[in-house]
Amino acid sequence: MSNMLSPKDRIVFANPSERIKYNVRSSQAILQYGVGAMVDFPDQTLMTAAPEYWADKVVRIYDERLQHVLKVDYFGMPGGSDEPQFREGISYVRFPQxxxxxxxxxxxxxxxxxxxxxxxxxxxxxxxxxxxxxxxxxxxxxxxxxxxxxxxxxxxxxxxxxxxxxxxxxxxxxxxxxxxxxxxxxxxxxxxxxxxxxxxxxxxxxxxxxxxxxxxxxxxxxxxxxxxxxxxxxxxxxxxxxxxxxxxxxxxxxxxxxxSSVYFPKTVSSLVIPPYSDHLSSSIERSSGYSDCQIKIAGYKEEESSDDDINERIKRQLDKWASTIAAQILEPPAIIKPILERKLLLHSEEADPNYQTDSVKYRAEEFDALTGLVAKPSLDTDDFVREDMDIKKYEIPGLKSVSLIHKIREIRALTGFTRINPPGLSDTGKDTLGFVSVKEPETSWYPAYEVRGEGIFLEFNKKELDDWAAYRPVIQKRAREIEGNYFATLMGEVIPRKVSPQFVFLHTLAHVLIRQLSFECGYTVASLRERIYCASEEDGKEMAGIFIYTASGDSEGTLGGLVRQGKPDALPKVFKRAVLGSVICSNDPVCISTEQGQGRDALNLAACHACSLLPETSCEEFNVFLDRGMLIGTFDNNDIGFYSEWVANT
Structure with a gap:
C-alpha cells in the first residue's frame, strides 16, 4: 500500500527491539480488538492496523471450504512471543490523536x-x-x-x-x-x-x-x-x-x-471436517513446498487476467509440485496430486454465488460429517474424531442420534466491521451499508485464529418436528410473530429470511442446554458455542440438529469434560434438567406471556436474560429467534411446546 505508517505512528506488538510490549490474545485480536478497533493499553490507546501493515510472518492456517467462500489463499493467525519466527506480531496506530x-x-x-x-x-x-x-x-x-x-x-x-x-x-x-x-x-x-x-x-x-x-x-x-x-x-x-x-x-x-457501537466486528466461522481434516492434508499444508506453490500462484495472478488461464498454468505444474512435496512429507506423489488439485485450483465466482457459511449447502457438509455420513476412513483424523452412540440408551423424545465429537477444529476469521449499526449476515458484508473490509482486494488472506475442542451433536427426528409444528395454529402464529418483527428491521428489509417453529425450537433448546451443561461439565457458559442445523428438503437438505462445542482451547484441544456429558448415563439427566429448568423464569409471568416480542428488535418471545440468553460469543444468532413456548408451552397454551407432554408426565 502507498500510505505506510511512519515509525512513530506504528507500534509493533512484542517487537524484541523495543522496550515496550503489549500482550493481546489471538482471539481478542480477531474479535473485540480486531482491525479498526481501539485497544486501551495501560499507558495509551491504540488502534489495530490493517493486516497489510502487520509483520510479514503470521502463522498460516487453512480451511479449504472457508477459503473457497472468502476467495483467499489462507488465513493468518497472530503469532506469540514464544514463537521466535513470529515475534513481530500485529501493528497498531496511535488513535485517538x-x-x-x-x-x-x-x-x-x-x-x-x-x-x-x-x-x-x-x-x-x-x-x-x-x-x-x-x-x-x-x-x-x-x-x-x-x-x-x-x-x-x-x-x-x-x-x-x-x-x-x-x-x-x-x-x-x-x-x-x-x-x-x-x-x-x-x-x-x-x-x-x-x-x-x-x-x-x-x-x-x-x-x-x-x-x-x-x-x-x-x-x-x-x-x-x-x-x-x-x-x-x-x-x-x-x-x-x-x-x-x-x-x-x-x-x-x-x-x-x-x-459498543463504535466497533462491530464481522467474523465468520467454519468447522474443519473430513476429508479436509485428514492428516495428509495437514502435512501438505505444513510443508515448505506448499508455501512455494502459493508464492508461484500469486505470481500467476499478477500475470494472468482470468481464473481459467491461471488454472491451466497450475495444472501444468501439478506433477512437479506433487513430487517435491512427496519428498518432503514421505508420501506417494500419486495421492498428493489430487489433493493439490483440490486445494490450488481457483474456483470461479460464478460457480455457486450462494455458497456461504450460513448456506444450506455449507451447513449440509458439516451435518453429514457430524452424523457420520462421510466415508469411514476420514472420520478419525488429527482434527476430527467422532464416536457414534447407541440412541436406544438415551430415551429422550424426538432425539434421533447422538454423536460425541472428541476432536474438532474451528476457524474464525475477521472479514470486516461496521460502526453504529451491526453487520448483516453476508460473510463479506455485501448486504450491509457501511461495511468495511479489513483487507485490500489484492491481499490474499484474512486475519483468523483456530480453536481445537470437543462437542456433542444431537440429531432430531425431522418428521416429528414437522408434525409438531403443524399440530396447532398457535405454534405457527408465534413463529410468524418473530418473523414479522424481523422483516420490520433494517436487516430484514435487505435479507429475507424464514423463521420456522422448528428452528426456534432447536435454537432455544440449544441455549437452555448450554446453560445447564455449564453447571455439569466445568466449562463457563462463554466457553461453549452452538451451531444450529435446520432445513427442509425444499431448501436442498433435510436437517434438524444441534452441535454444542467448546469455544476455547489450546493446540491440543480440551480435556473431555463436555464429551463426558454426552454419555448415556449423563445426557438424559442434563437434558431433562435443562427442559424442566426452562418451565419457570424469574421474570415470569412477564417473560412467558410476551406476545409482541422482547429483546433486540423484539425478535424473541418467551426468552430473556434470566432464562434463555447466552453471552454473545456463544450464540450464532446474537441472542434472537428464541421462545421457551416452543419447548414447554405458555400459561395460556401449556400444551403447544414440543416437550409439554414430557414435562407434564415428569
Missing amino acids: WYFCPKCRRFQPIKQWYKEYKKKSAAKKLDSDPYMKTPRCLECRQDLVAARIVIVCAHGHIDDFPWIEWAHRRNAGGAKKVCDNPQLTFSTGTTATAGLEGISIKCTNCNAKATLYEAFDPTIFDRLDERDGTDTFVCSGNQPWKHHSVICGAHPRAMQRGA
Whole structure:
C-alpha cells in the first residue's frame, strides 16, 4: 500500500527491539480488538492496523471450504512471543490523536506533544526512545490521557472529535471564527453529577469556551453546519487503521471511545471436517513446498487476467509440485496430486454465488460429517474424531442420534466491521451499508485464529418436528410473530429470511442446554458455542440438529469434560434438567406471556436474560429467534411446546 505508517505512528506488538510490549490474545485480536478497533493499553490507546501493515510472518492456517467462500489463499493467525519466527506480531496506530495532561490540563494532538518531547528531552533519552512510546507531559512529568470522545460515521470512518472547531463554533458568548493559533485546555466539573455540561473546552489564545452539552446529539453537527452554511463538521472519511482518508459527505456523530457501537466486528466461522481434516492434508499444508506453490500462484495472478488461464498454468505444474512435496512429507506423489488439485485450483465466482457459511449447502457438509455420513476412513483424523452412540440408551423424545465429537477444529476469521449499526449476515458484508473490509482486494488472506475442542451433536427426528409444528395454529402464529418483527428491521428489509417453529425450537433448546451443561461439565457458559442445523428438503437438505462445542482451547484441544456429558448415563439427566429448568423464569409471568416480542428488535418471545440468553460469543444468532413456548408451552397454551407432554408426565 502507498500510505505506510511512519515509525512513530506504528507500534509493533512484542517487537524484541523495543522496550515496550503489549500482550493481546489471538482471539481478542480477531474479535473485540480486531482491525479498526481501539485497544486501551495501560499507558495509551491504540488502534489495530490493517493486516497489510502487520509483520510479514503470521502463522498460516487453512480451511479449504472457508477459503473457497472468502476467495483467499489462507488465513493468518497472530503469532506469540514464544514463537521466535513470529515475534513481530500485529501493528497498531496511535488513535485517538488528542491527549490532555491531567495536571496542567493542556489538550492537543500527539504530534504537538511529540514536538515538545523532541525539543525538551535529553539526547540520551531520545536515543533510547526516539518516538515517545509512552505519551507524557514533560513540564508536569505526568502521563497523558487520551481523549475519551471520538466521532464515527455510518460508513465506517472514525476521527478525533473536532475539538478546536467545537470550542469556537459553540462558544458560550456566540460563535467565533477559529483563531490563528488555537491552544486548548480540557476541564471537568467539580462534581460527579455535572455531566456533559461540566466538561469544557477553552482556547487560551482567544478565550473561546464551550461545554460538551449536546455533543452526543446525533444531529448536532448537521444542525451546526446548516445554521452557519458551512461543511465544517462533515465526515473527514478518516481510516486510521489504513493511514489514509476517503471522500465522505455524511455527518458523523460523537460517541464515547469505549461504546459498543463504535466497533462491530464481522467474523465468520467454519468447522474443519473430513476429508479436509485428514492428516495428509495437514502435512501438505505444513510443508515448505506448499508455501512455494502459493508464492508461484500469486505470481500467476499478477500475470494472468482470468481464473481459467491461471488454472491451466497450475495444472501444468501439478506433477512437479506433487513430487517435491512427496519428498518432503514421505508420501506417494500419486495421492498428493489430487489433493493439490483440490486445494490450488481457483474456483470461479460464478460457480455457486450462494455458497456461504450460513448456506444450506455449507451447513449440509458439516451435518453429514457430524452424523457420520462421510466415508469411514476420514472420520478419525488429527482434527476430527467422532464416536457414534447407541440412541436406544438415551430415551429422550424426538432425539434421533447422538454423536460425541472428541476432536474438532474451528476457524474464525475477521472479514470486516461496521460502526453504529451491526453487520448483516453476508460473510463479506455485501448486504450491509457501511461495511468495511479489513483487507485490500489484492491481499490474499484474512486475519483468523483456530480453536481445537470437543462437542456433542444431537440429531432430531425431522418428521416429528414437522408434525409438531403443524399440530396447532398457535405454534405457527408465534413463529410468524418473530418473523414479522424481523422483516420490520433494517436487516430484514435487505435479507429475507424464514423463521420456522422448528428452528426456534432447536435454537432455544440449544441455549437452555448450554446453560445447564455449564453447571455439569466445568466449562463457563462463554466457553461453549452452538451451531444450529435446520432445513427442509425444499431448501436442498433435510436437517434438524444441534452441535454444542467448546469455544476455547489450546493446540491440543480440551480435556473431555463436555464429551463426558454426552454419555448415556449423563445426557438424559442434563437434558431433562435443562427442559424442566426452562418451565419457570424469574421474570415470569412477564417473560412467558410476551406476545409482541422482547429483546433486540423484539425478535424473541418467551426468552430473556434470566432464562434463555447466552453471552454473545456463544450464540450464532446474537441472542434472537428464541421462545421457551416452543419447548414447554405458555400459561395460556401449556400444551403447544414440543416437550409439554414430557414435562407434564415428569
